[in-house]
Amino acid sequence: MSLLPSNATKYERALEKTCARSFSLPVLIDRIRNPSQSPMATLPWLAYERSVDEWNEEWSDEQKRQITARSISVHKKKGTCGAVEEALGALGIAVRAIQWWETEPKGAPATYDLEVQLPAGYKAEEATYQEVERVVNAAKNCRSHLGKIALTPAALTQKPLVSSAVFCGEFVTIYELGRIKAD
Incomplete structure (x- = not known):
C-alpha cells in the first residue's frame, strides 16, 4: 500500500520503496547511547x-569504552587533580599527583609532579609518556604546570623476592685439571 498520490513521479515511487526498507531496520537507541553496549x-x-x-585508535576496546563512559565525570571535575586521576584511571593507569606544597623542600608555586603506575599492557617508553602527558594536559587546569612524570611499569610493583643459602662444615679441595685422582 502506498501513501503517494496517483500522479506521483517515478522518482518519488523509487524513493518511497527505498525508505520503506529503512523503516524495517532495528533502531537500538538505548544500546547506541550506552558506552558499554554500543557497537564498536x-x-x-x-x-x-x-x-x-x-x-x-590503538587503545583496547575496553579502554575506549571506559574513556567514553567517564567523559562526563571528567568534564564535571575538569581542572582538578580528580579529573586527571579519573581521565588516566579510565585507561587503567593509576596516578598520584604531588602538589608543589607537598614536596620537601617546597617547589615552585602552581606546579605538580605525577607518579604514574602503568598497567600490564603498557611499557615505560616515550610513546607512553607522551600519551599520559596529552591526557593530563586535556584534564588539568591551565594555571598549573606539570613538573615531572615518573612512570613505573607494572612489573616493578611486586615486592622483591630475597633468598639466601648458607653452606657450612664442608671442606672443598680444588685440583688442577688433569690431576684428579680416582678413588
Missing part, C-alpha cells in the same frame, strides 16, 4: 558527542 563502529561517534578530549 558507533563508539567513536558517541565519544565525540560526549566530548572525549583524547582518543587513540
Whole structure:
C-alpha cells in the first residue's frame, strides 16, 4: 500500500520503496547511547558527542569504552587533580599527583609532579609518556604546570623476592685439571 498520490513521479515511487526498507531496520537507541553496549563502529561517534578530549585508535576496546563512559565525570571535575586521576584511571593507569606544597623542600608555586603506575599492557617508553602527558594536559587546569612524570611499569610493583643459602662444615679441595685422582 502506498501513501503517494496517483500522479506521483517515478522518482518519488523509487524513493518511497527505498525508505520503506529503512523503516524495517532495528533502531537500538538505548544500546547506541550506552558506552558499554554500543557497537564498536558507533563508539567513536558517541565519544565525540560526549566530548572525549583524547582518543587513540590503538587503545583496547575496553579502554575506549571506559574513556567514553567517564567523559562526563571528567568534564564535571575538569581542572582538578580528580579529573586527571579519573581521565588516566579510565585507561587503567593509576596516578598520584604531588602538589608543589607537598614536596620537601617546597617547589615552585602552581606546579605538580605525577607518579604514574602503568598497567600490564603498557611499557615505560616515550610513546607512553607522551600519551599520559596529552591526557593530563586535556584534564588539568591551565594555571598549573606539570613538573615531572615518573612512570613505573607494572612489573616493578611486586615486592622483591630475597633468598639466601648458607653452606657450612664442608671442606672443598680444588685440583688442577688433569690431576684428579680416582678413588
